[in-house]
Amino acid sequence: MGKLYVVPTPVGNLEDMTFRAIKVLKEADLILAEDTRTSGVLLKHFEIKNSMQSHHKFNEHKTVESVVNRIKAGETVALISDAGTPGISDPGFLVVRECVHNGIEVQCLPGATAFVPALVSSGLPNEKFCFEGFLPQKKGRQTRLKALADEKRTMVFYESPHRLLKTLNQFVECFGAERPASVSREISKLHEETVRGTLGELVEHFTAIEPRGEIVIVLAGIDI
Numbered sequence: 001m002g003k004l005y006v007v008p009t010p011v012g013n014l015e016d017m018t019f020r021a022i023k024v025l026k027e028a029d030l031i032l033a034e035d036t037r038t039s040g041v042l043l044k045h046f047e048i049k050n051s052m053q054s055h056h057k058f059n060e061h062k063t064v065e066s067v068v069n070r071i072k073a074g075e076t077v078a079l080i081s082d083a084g085t086p087g088i089s090d091p092g093f094l095v096v097r098e099c100v101h102n103g104i105e106v107q108c109l110p111g112a113t114a115f116v117p118a119l120v121s122s123g124l125p126n127e128k129f130c131f132e133g134f135l136p137q138k139k140g141r142q143t144r145l146k147a148l149a150d151e152k153r154t155m156v157f158y159e160s161p162h163r164l165l166k167t168l169n170q171f172v173e174c175f176g177a178e179r180p181a182s183v184s185r186e187i188s189k190l191h192e193e194t195v196r197g198t199l200g201e202l203v204e205h206f207t208a209i210e211p212r213g214e215i216v217i218v219l220a221g222i223d224i
Contacts, residue, residue, distance in 0.1 A: 002029070002071040004099045005078045006092060008085040008111025011214070012188030014045055016112050022046050024109065028078035030070065032063075034091055038082045055079065057091050064095050071104050083214075085113045089133040089158055115156045118184035118216035121194050122154075125221070129154040135167070145174045152221040161185070161211040168206065171219065172199045180220040186213035 005024045010016040025031060025048045032055035033039035039052065055063055071077050079086045079095060085108070086092030099106050119126050130153050135141050148155060159167050164183070171179070177200030184194040191213065195205055199219075 001104060002073070002075045002077065003105045003107065004071055004095065005076070006086050006096065006106065006108035007078050007080050008109060008113065009039075009042055009080050009083060010188060011083045011112045011114045012186065012192070014042070016188055017042075017046065018109065018111055021109055021111060022048070025050065025078050025080070027076065029075040030067075030077045032067065032077060032079045032095070034081040034086075039080055042080075055091060055095070060091050060094050064098050067095055068098050068102055068104065071099065072102065083112070083114075085111060088113055088115075088131075112188070114184075114187050114214065115158070115216050117187055118182070118194070119154065119156055119218055121184065122182035122218035123196060124154045124180060124182065124218055126154060129156060131156045134158045137163075141170075145170060149174055150222055152223045154221055155219040157217040157219070159215040159217055161213060161215055164211045164215050164217075165203065165206055167217070168199060168203045171217075172203060175199060175219065175222075177203075182218045183211070184216045184218070185211060187216065189213070
């Protein structure tokens with residue numbers, strides 16, 4: 001029987017790719033990629049020419065059975081997403097779950113995940129935290145925010161730049177304008193930036209300066 005490797009890829013700088021990740025991708029019989037065009041740039045950079053197949057949230061229910069069967073037949077499959085660690089706000093959970101249910105060995109390589117550097121550089125307590133990823137865009141959003149109103153741990157969220165201000169304003173309504181927070185964007189890229197302050201100050205900042213790039217919000221718990 002083969003094996004499934006979950007392989008993190010850089011969230012920004014290509015130099016963040018590990019030697020082991022490159023080795024695994026070069027030796028895999030099949031690479032499952034969230035977007036083959038995006039991953040194609042990465043693979044070309046590291047001279048990886050292995051077979052690649054599209055595996056994203058719109059087709060993973062249909063492809064997971066065939067992937068499992070290929071691994072059972074002895075193939076080694078590597079799973080990558082557009083950036084970061086697959087399964088963390090990216091496709092990956094379904095194929096990992098099915099492999100586990102079928103007794104297939106799954107190895108997740110350590111590597112890039114955007115929320116870790118954002119959390120560490122925020123200056124907020126990080127010995128305990130909760131990762132919320134992307135909040136529901138519509139249904140269930142207010143319910144989730146209300147459920148977090150009394151959260152004592154530091155909270156971590158992903159957000160898109162065009163929704164950042166709306167989210168920060170909702171945070172002000174739910175958590176108060178004086179709650180400490182930070183916004184990190186473009187992690188590991190040329191224009192990486194972390195803005196720290198109260199929620200009210202962050203609203204002012206990003207009202208004056210249009211946010212761009214991938215966003216991680218780190219929000220202090222109620223005890224701070």
